[in-house]
Amino acid sequence: MVSTYLSYDLVSRDLQASLKRVSKQTDVSREADYYKANIAKVTSVDDFLNNTRLYNYAMKAYGLSDMAYAKAFMRKVLESDLSDTNSFANKLTDSRYRDFARAFNFSSDEKTAQSSTQIDAMLGLYNSTMVSEGDAVTTETNYFNAMMGEIGNVDDLLNNDRLRSYLFTSYGISENYYSRTLLRGVLSSDTSDPASYINQTLGPQRTTLNTQLTDAQTRLDATTDATARAKIETEITGYEAKLATLQNYFDMADAFQFKADGTVPAGGAQTSAQKATINDLYLSKQERVSTATALNDANYFKQKMATVDNVTDIIGDTRLYKFIKTAYGLTGITVVTSTIEQILTSDLTDPNSYANRFGKSNPAYLQLAKDFNFKTDGTVTAGSAQTTTQQDSTVNRYYSTYNDAQDAADEKAATAYQKAIGNIKTVSDFMNNKDVYTFALKAVGIDPSEVSVNTMKRALTSDLNDSKSYIYTLKDDRFVQLAKSFNFDTKGNVKAPLTAQPQGTITSIGSEYTIKMTRFLTDTAKDKAKTDAAAEVKYYSTKMMTMQSPSEFINDSRLVKVLLTAYDIDPSSVSKDFLKQVFSSDLNDPKSFVNTQKNTAWAEILGTFNFDTKGKLAERPATGIQSQGKVLETEHKYTRQTLEEEQGESNNGVRLALYFERMSHSITSAYDILGDTALLEFFRVTYQLPENFSNLDVDKQAALVKKYMKLEDLKDPSKVAKMVNKFTVMYDVQNSDASSSALSILTGNGNTVGISADLLYSLSQNR
Helix, strand or coil, X not given: CCCHHHHHHHHHCCHHHHHHHHHCCHHHHHHHHHHHHHHHHCCCHHHHHHCHHHHHHHHHHCCCHHHCCCHHHHHHHHCCCCCCCCCHHHHCCCHHHHHHHHCCCXXXXXXXXXXXXXXXXXXXXXXXXXXXXXXXXXXXXXXXXXXXXXXXXXXXXXXXXXXXXXXXXXXXXXXXXXXXXXXXXXXXXXXXXXXXXXXXXXXXHHHHHHHHHHHHHHHHHHCCCHHHHHHHHHHHHHHHHHHHHHHHHHHHHHCCCCCCCCECCCCCCCCHHHHHHHHHHHHHCCXXXXXXXXXXXXXXXHHHHCXXXXXXXXXXXXXXXXXXXXXXXXXXXXXXXXXXHHHHCCCCCCCCCHHHHXXXXXXXXXXXXXXXXXXXXXXXXXXXXXXXXXXXXXXXXXXXXXXXXXXXXHHHHHHHHHHHHHHCCXXXXXXXXXXXXXXXXXXXXXXXXXXXXXXXXXXXXXXXXXXXXXXXXXXXXXXXXXXXXXXXXXXXXXXXXXCCCCHHHHHHHHHHHHHHHCCCCCHHHHHHHHHHHHHHHHHHHHHHHHCCCXXXXXXXXXXXXXXXXXXXXXXXXXXXHHHHHHHCXXXXXXXXXXXXXXXXXXHHHHHHCCECCCCCECCCCCCCCCCHHHHHHHHHHHHHHHHHHHHHHHCHHHHHHHHHHHHCCCCCCHHHHHCCHHHHHXXXXXXCCCHHHHHCCHHHHHHHHHHHCCHHHHHCHHHHHHHHHHHHHHHHHHCCCCCCHHHHHHHCCCCCCCCCHHHHHHHHCCC
């Protein structure tokens, strides 16, 4: 009879060849093909449990064949949230159940319009876009002011896209519909000259419109019929709108000094006052208050305050009045013009003055009164309304408060977005929810009023992996960025987020990494290791949700360490070049680099990533509730289980040796050995302990395990090999009887009686 040592050596010497031989067996390959072909069709736990072949295949792969009957129990395992330490699978001491749950995505990767990471990214993008828009306003204003001193003629202005855009925004002119001839003539006109282009071209139109308006108003006054009056009022509105448009052109002409031939006079194209006029118009057209707006308002305030001689000058000037209210935070609806007037005319030496009486509950009232020098009758000597110190106080207050209302509105919009996004299940939901739609479009820099519903719907339902899809015909990266921020399929329904790795896999890797990093540690050392691991897992989870290419992963040593440690691979033994070859491999090509590695874990790892061979983020072939990597892992585990079973048919010791070698990677404490009958038998035989060893108190058993087996040695493959070799020798000496009790645990062919899920769970809690 061949010894256990020799039999084991024949199998393990070239384990990959042994596994390959088993995988080619008809029954094994047939079941593997069925599993790969049908697992993608599974969409729920019920589908999985009801497909006997798929269910039994997976149960065997994870060493749980003897539990196949306990479907109610396994349902609880599969539905466990592995990110919750108190979930059913995580509370079971037998790690096989946790591993089984990790192989599937039943409790994760839920279909959602946006993942939490995507929501956070959208909020951050909105904030950065708003800041960028404000910066852009400042930049464009500075550019306009600087360049207007450089141009030599009106054509220089119209030929410069940025200057022209600034001008058009200021006067509400469409970039798509304008006459260059008309604009050139208007800009070169002197409105005081009856013979100028503008008076000769637009003057007659204005005269005609004014005549029509006067006539319409006369008819309105003479008409009592309601229907007729409504018609005339609409007519009047039309005339007024056309006159306003014409007036814009006259105002534009007055904002420049170009000669009739379009050239710039000696004094320049604009005076400082003309330039300020256009700046004011441009800034007033902006939806958001920018730094440029604040600076412009402050300059206006300073200029006007130099001539103010009565409080009515402030109350009657909308900009001054608003500036002061904003600076002192007096923007509530209860603060009206009379309030500001009474504060500014308060005598601070009089305890009964308005500012003193209400200043105790409203400190801003007192500060406002202190920063101005109006007499109680509202008068002040021109130029003396404020000292330099007082004016600085007011201006600085404005700088610190001018965008408070805007910030509050942004915060309110973000809160509304976060509340509403969870209810978005389709593109139609997205389009119809104003809080979500407006916020998202603004975040990527798209004005909701400038894009049609049809365009947006077609863009969001485009196939981002198809370069010919509709979204790419728009030639606008903003739409692509928006589509990538959401998880809509081509039918407009939500789907699971496309990330570098599925959320379930990320959770699984994080959990396994933590186990590996805290393995065999105790007390303070274990607590510190757990804290450190938690930080790395959080880093890994965050990065993987936003990663766009394999190079990002390969060049981040922290990410590499977490992943490889979770797969029992020493990160220091793997080079970047090796990883590059792995990620450039084609899993469907048997001859590709990753498929020719002895360690099948590399194929499993690659299969968990959603990168194509070109390094682009793309969905892997549909595999249902398992990633392609987990499908491969299940296949490999099934083959390994089959190999062990076959070896057990001729030599139970070989099966136990193979089992221990495989399970040694997951042992974290002496109790893992005591809780697994097969591992316990391996230990007992290896260290020549009597069969009644199991009758001892469990803590005493654990103490003996630690005494005889240095658990830290399980991290070293060479030391594990020595343990196995010792076992194979001792097995032949001590356990020649083929009916080992451990074998019955491995095969499930002993006298085990079926028990309920509840009892199973109760028993699993006891060590």
